[in-house]
Amino acid sequence: MSLPPFSHDVNTQYTESPNASWSFGQKVDTTAAGKEWLEGEKEGWKIIDTEKEDHIKLYQLMISGIVPRPIAFIATISEDGIENLAPFSWFNMVTHNPPIISFACSNGPVHFKDTRTNVTNGLGFTVNIISEPFIEQANSTSIDAPPSFDEWSISGLTKEPAIHVKASRVKESAFSMECELHQAIDITQPTTGAITTTLILARVKYIHVRKDMLNERGNVDATKFKAVGRLGDISYARVGDAFRLPRPIWTQEEDKINGLLAATGHL
């Protein structure tokens, strides 16, 4: 399939939300976009029994449905001093207090991925966020190289010494976290007993953030960051426009909500 070239002209901007005048209780079919969305339901539903589904198909379905996923670009070091770099999109923040992130490594039938082996060796590791200008370099490190291969050597990326952990951080990444293992939780397949996956909880000790990415509140500005996410199959996601939608506050909305509940017979 031939694809159009990547457009470098698309820049993230902050916009209103899709239905900025939405009010409590308003149904989805009250907008043209909502109506069109609901039309699709006419084709019906496919229900998948996960225990009966082929696990490769389940993998493909789940990674295409649970999207977009952030990507942890993880730099580790082995006990022998061999550095390793690979992307992992079963990744998220768990809590800021204490600062903990999670990611999961699927395990091969014979041996663990280098990342899984290295993150438990006590030497620490870095988790770096990938931005559009170096996605090809980052993607190259997911190569199924033999164990102990140092993917840095083919990536074109630059090792920057960390201040606390032995592993390097990715210099090109505008947001890097120096991490220590908090907990490794092995996930066992109930039928075979195999440890198919390991969930890693990591404690973030230091964060390196490029100053040009920060807004006036000291937070990362999505319009500058160009962070990349993961979709299904071999697809990646760019951020695109970011719409602003405040979280409702009960004390401000209570009267409106009570009015709606009274009008719809819920009170």
Ligand SMILES: Cc1cc2nc3c(=O)[nH]c(=O)nc-3n(C[C@H](O)[C@H](O)[C@H](O)COP(=O)(O)O)c2cc1C
């Ligand atoms: C964008 C992207 C996301 C990935 N996410 C994961 C993941 O969450 N878990 C996993 O086990 N493998 C994931 N992989 C595959 C690993 O990156 C790949 O197996 C890599 O070779 C592991 O390297 P290592 O053996 O050096 O640790 C992903 C690959 C890509 C390209």
